[in-house]
Amino acid sequence: MLAAACLLAITGFGGGSTAVHLVLGGRGMRHGRLLGIIVAGLVLTGCKSSSPGDVQRILGRDLFVDSAALAAFYPHDVTLTEAAAKMLRTLDPRYTVQKAKWMFPSRPKKVYRSDPLAHANIDYAHAAGLTGAGETIALVDEGFLTAHQEFTGKVISVPDAPHAPAVADHGTSVASIAAGSGVGDMIGVAPGANLVFGSFDSLGHMTAATILAKDEGAIVQNNSWGFEGNPRASNANYAVSFGSAAGRAYIDSLRDFSQNGVIVFAASNQRLQHSDLTSALPMLLPELERSWITVINAVPTYSGGEISKAALLSSRCLEAAAWCMAADGTFTAATGSGDTDYDFVTGTSMAAPMVSGAVALLAEAFPTLSAQELRARLLASADNSFYKHTGYVAFAPDLRHGFDETFGHGFLDMRAALMPIGGSFMPIGR
Numbered sequence: 001m002l003a004a005a006c007l008l009a010i011t012g013f014g015g016g017s018t019a020v021h022l023v024l025g026g027r028g029m030r031h032g033r034l035l036g037i038i039v040a041g042l043v044l045t046g047c048k049s050s051s052p053g054d055v056q057r058i059l060g061r062d063l064f065v066d067s068a069a070l071a072a073f074y075p076h077d078v079t080l081t082e083a084a085a086k087m088l089r090t091l092d093p094r095y096t097v098q099k100a101k102w103m104f105p106s107r108p109k110k111v112y113r114s115d116p117l118a119h120a121n122i123d124y125a126h127a128a129g130l131t132g133a134g135e136t137i138a139l140v141d142e143g144f145l146t147a148h149q150e151f152t153g154k155v156i157s158v159p160d161a162p163h164a165p166a167v168a169d170h171g172t173s174v175a176s177i178a179a180g181s182g183v184g185d186m187i188g189v190a191p192g193a194n195l196v197f198g199s200f201d202s203l204g205h206m207t208a209a210t211i212l213a214k215d216e217g218a219i220v221q222n223n224s225w226g227f228e229g230n231p232r233a234s235n236a237n238y239a240v241s242f243g244s245a246a247g248r249a250y251i252d253s254l255r256d257f258s259q260n261g262v263i264v265f266a267a268s269n270q271r272l273q274h275s276d277l278t279s280a281l282p283m284l285l286p287e288l289e290r291s292w293i294t295v296i297n298a299v300p301t302y303s304g305g306e307i308s309k310a311a312l313l314s315s316r317c318l319e320a321a322a323w324c325m326a327a328d329g330t331f332t333a334a335t336g337s338g339d340t341d342y343d344f345v346t347g348t349s350m351a352a353p354m355v356s357g358a359v360a361l362l363a364e365a366f367p368t369l370s371a372q373e374l375r376a377r378l379l380a381s382a383d384n385s386f387y388k389h390t391g392y393v394a395f396a397p398d399l400r401h402g403f404d405e406t407f408g409h410g411f412l413d414m415r416a417a418l419m420p421i422g423g424s425f426m427p428i429g430r
Contacts, residue, residue, distance in 0.1 A: 084127035114330035132190025132360035138213030143168030176334035178353035189357025224349035229277035324408030384410030
């Protein structure tokens with residue numbers, strides 16, 4: 001347990017959970033439970049904060065990637081892929097199980113319509129032949145049931161004792177969303193990827209997990225947890241969380257991993273006035289920004305095949321806006337209660353592994369691109385068409401992408417990420 005003021009209660013997932021009702025759509029869980037639990041990606045306490053202020057425009061040349069890396073495309077027959085993707089999302093039960101109407105019991109009049117794989121065009125990537133094969137996804141979390149059927153056939157690496165993770169629901173759900181093999185009731189974003197499992201029980205555990213992720217060649221590390229603290233009060237909050245020798249070792253391990261890997265952090269599930277400390281860590285450590293993505297949870301509404309609006313279910317991107325994006329984080333996912341068990345969950349914890357799995361798909365599709373180039377493709381291709389932008393990131397000399405402090409760069413879109421990304425633009429929004 002990490003002792004610090006303004007610290008995320010990383011062992012408090014259950015205490016911060018909220019029941020949800022599955023209203024329509026999807027199948028019953030294998031173990032017969034209709035009620036699910038939202039496992040909070042972040043359970044934050046204390047620490048009052050003030051207005052984040054204006055979003056800054058980013059123009060730094062140190063963020064540029066090669067324009068050719070963004071203009072590249074994954075060769076496939078678009079027409080055939082579209083048809084195959086439609087069959088997956090409408091006929092394959094591992095995809096249709098994710099289509100659900102649901103509500104919070106405390107807000108019964110508000111019904112959400114989630115379909116996370118379809119909303120991110122993950123079915124399109126699968127129809128194009130991508131599974132994340134040959135790639136490795138690292139996850140730092142509460143614990144994992146490695147024997148779950150959704151991890152069948154995967155190479156799974158864990159740190160040596162005493163840093164090996166325990167068995168728990170939360171990490172099992174998160175890992176199944178990132179890379180569930182599709183053997184059972186669901187399929188993950190990168191079903192062909194291998195896994196590295198690590199624990200967040202202490203800074204030492206997190207350091208060991210991050211070092212192992214680098215040693216195993218993981219292309220992305222998923223973190224569905226985080227530290228509280230106003231990133232604008234940099235000295236006080238950073239020192240509390242990372243000022244110790246153990247904290248400095250962990251930061252060093254993140255720096256090392258970021259050289260050849262993407263780091264994904266879930267934003268808070270709470271409606272904060274400032275980003276939590278880990279979501280906005282590149283504010284304090286700018287060298288991490290090129291490899292960093294923060295993820296919020298939202299449900300999009302489509303009109304005429306395009307996103308017309310979105311319901312925000314978590315914190316806004318806020319100070320993390322320039323490296324932030326959204327995904328629909330509501331899933332039927334594996335749980336740690338049994339190797340064939342599933343449950344209905346939602347939260348930033350579930351949105352983050354959508355993005356982590358997408359990094360693995362892109363790494364398979366574009367094997368010559370660097371981690372920083374893959375990260376740039378995901379952010380620069382995100383759907384930001386449904387809101388007005390307050391700033392932009394220049395990802396290359398001839399390409400910039402608009403963002404705002406609510407949705408960041410917009411919704412994960414794997415179809416767009418596989419297409420050529422180019423041209424200098426800053427869409428106005430609708």
